[in-house]
Amino acid sequence: MRASQFLIATLKESPSDAVVKSHQLMLRAGMIRKLASGLYTWLPLGLRTLRKVEAIIREEMDEAGALEVLMPIVQPSELWEESGRWFEYGGELMRIKDRHNRDFCMGPTAEEVITDLARNELSSYKQLPKNFYQIQTKFRDETRPRFGIMRSREFLMKDAYSFHANADSLNDTYQRMHKAYNKIFTRLGLDFRPVNADSGSIGGALSHEFHVLASSGEDDIAFSDTSDYAANVEMAEAIAPNFERPAATDTLTCVDTPDQNSIEDVSQFLGVNSNQILKTILVEGELSEKEQKDGVTAPLVALVLRGDHELNELKAEKIDGIAAPLVLASEERIIKLLGCKPGFVGPKDLPIDVLVDRSAAVVANFVCGSNEDDKHLTGANWQRDITFLHVEDLRNVVEGDASPDGEGRLNIKRGIEVGHIFQIGDKYSKALKATVLDENGKAKVMHMGCYGIGVSRVVAAAIEQNFDDRGIIWPKALAPFQISIVQIDANKSEEVIERSEALYQALKDLNVEVFLDDRDKKTSPGVKFADAELMGFPHRVVMSSRGLKNGIVEYKGREDEKGDAVELPCDDILSFVKNKLDL
């Protein structure tokens, strides 16, 4: 490609509404332009990268035995009513009407359509398993689109759906997809983790999210430093400490702590580390449907955690006897029950159920609330001073916790979800009556698996992991062009033109994606260098009259430092570059 014929849409300054690096750089490099909130046009440069992601995904899906299809973006409401999601899905489902006033939606996903296809086309167990995929635009009317292409309303997604005669077959394909995803993200050059996304409880359908590690991610991922365990922070189990509670040595004392009603306050006021302070959080208990109808007031339940730990609401909700969704007790109820403000609640002699976090249960000689305003207890000890019955996992894991699989310690990093695979079982096939005949000629509902990759999001995620102050540094697999040839002094040196054109042609003949910066003399060398670096081409060759006079051309890799360019005899450049490109 010649720069003179391409659309170079680079920006010196980044638009003020872009806050994350990938968004800024995609705008600055001229990859995308915003049309409206959450809607973007892909410019020629950006589209080249998007197509590369697609191509890699397509190759690996084909390799893994999946069959490509292409389903409509616009889907009839009938199918969604059949699955029940026309009513369940909520505002994210963009509903539209045609000229006959019939209801349709812009597909946010395609379970309904593919299941409809499967029930019509598949009739025998002998045809199974089958795995269909498509790479198609999806539309989700996000409440808050943000970060450019990272969370947009219209986006490109690879979605695959597999159909099976039994759970074993589903499991096989699931494992196969898991492997294919690992291969895809490895080929894309990304630092990623497959994250266990199942509930951990019995009966939870198997599911993994694939996260690219990047500080701008929206999810916290906990992963072991020695094993391949990884989970969402909310999902990761905080295992019980492997030591016994130290002996009680201090005397239980009630001390004045006027107005010290947060852990931080108390910690400073008493000079005690927050991990020696226990906090007590009161939440509402669970009611049966009948009790709710009868207007019964829910009992309160006390949750006790170490001061430096955070309550995990998901874990709390799952415990029998605790309301889901979690409801914190109001200040009035606490005052009514205990006669003190929330900041001074403690576990001693509570008239309600007390659940103690695993880590809090092994603290000795701790500080806690006294259930009396402006007073705390110090030197408190379990069983000697305060009894409890239940120990539960109530907290979020923190960096350095033991990995739940027993190997290594947990690291916590932000992740961008780029892929998600899950076994959905018969939810859609049952609702849509997608059956095949089994060996006995009996209709059986098919089992289903579902596998997604955010294709456009992958592009943004790749940039989040690969940039410097000069711009994007593309992994080779994603670079829109592999190499740029920069002409300098072309207007006064025939040799610059001849040499650069010759190299350009030679590389093109080798099917190398080469970018020749042949912009005229109004474009200064600095501009050409800056653009090539911003757009992130992995390799750069500079041809100038100055260098050619001495028979020299210059090569520099995008990852190299500014001063690291190497000078080469100009006759050697082709073989040098071929070597760099692994040709």
Add this chain to the structure above:
RNA sequence: CGGAACAUAGCGCAGCCUGGUAGCGCAUCUGCUUUGGGAGCAGAGGGUCGGGGGUUCGAAUCCCUCUGUUCCGACCA
């Protein structure tokens, strides 16, 4: 959906408080000069100051309203 902010040339911004000629940098166009890190000089074009309404002799500026955009949170995965 709750909270907050912003909207002035293609992009980045000033002007608004204290009402009175719409400005700066980059980009664009023309001419000359220049060519190894976002060139110089000279000139030019480009704005119903987001829309509507109000106050006023007079509104980018003050008030009301609508729309759009962004940020934080909730939701989603």
